[in-house]
Amino acid sequence: MPFKSHARLLALTFSLALIAGCSSTGGTQDGTTDGSRSGTDSSDAGTGQVSSSGVGTTGDRASQQADGRIPEVRTIYFxxxxxxxxxxxxxxxTAHARYLRSNGDARVVLQGHTDERGTREYNMALGERRAGSVSRFLxxxxxxxxxxxxxxxxxxxxxxxxHDEEAYAENRRVVFDY
Structure with missing residues (x-):
């Protein structure tokens, strides 16, 4: 048993180091450095989803889900x-992982999406890679x-x-479907 917990801890540490080492410190495609798009607030108009910036709301909502409910934020952007x-x-x-760990009978479908640029085949593969990266994190x-x-x-x-960058950014996502 102790070996299994040490292996899990080692895997977690390695994964976090890999994520930290691979993270970009440069700007985004539209020239901003924090991932937010100018002229937009933190929610989509009419959809109630958090935008790619998520500043101020994403972390707060996620941390409030310690009571066993499915986390409110169910879309992440790429x-x-x-x-x-x-x-x-x-x-x-992390909030979704906490929910799923504490509710062993819960199931989630991670839906990977892309914008319209690229071939259909390439976009299907990219959507799967996005959902797969979320699955591995969980x-x-x-x-x-x-x-x-x-x-x-x-x-x-x-x-x-x-057909503009704002629409493309909203379509590059993974959706948690419980």
Whole structure:
């Protein structure tokens, strides 16, 4: 038994070091450094989802979910052509992991999405990689793989219609579907 807990701790430490080492300190595609888009607030108009900035709300909402309820924030966003989880969404993922660990019968489908740029095949693969990276994060946090299913919709189910960077940013996401 002690070996299993040491192996889990080692895997968690390695994963966090890998995430920290791979995180970007540069700007985003639109020139900002914090991942927020100018001219938008922290929620989508009409959808109630947190935007890619999530500043001030993502961490607060995630930390309030210690009472056994499904976390409120169920969408995380990605940079263009990336499956790397942004550090600002780690509290959201940790809250989902805490919920899933404490509710062993709960199941979640991680729906990977992309914007419309790229071929259909490429976008299906990218959506799967995004959902897979979230799945791996949850597993490192102690969530059973049997509780998680990964599905990619690629560009087929956009959250926002449009052909500009703002619409693209809202469509590059993984959605937690309980």
């Amino acid at each position: 940079d263009f052509d990336s499956d790397t989880i942004k550090s600002q969404y780690e509290p959201v993922l 597993e490192v946090q102690g969530v059973s793989p049997s509780q998680v299913e990964v599905v990619s919709y690629g560009e087929e189910r956009p959250a926002v219609q449009g």
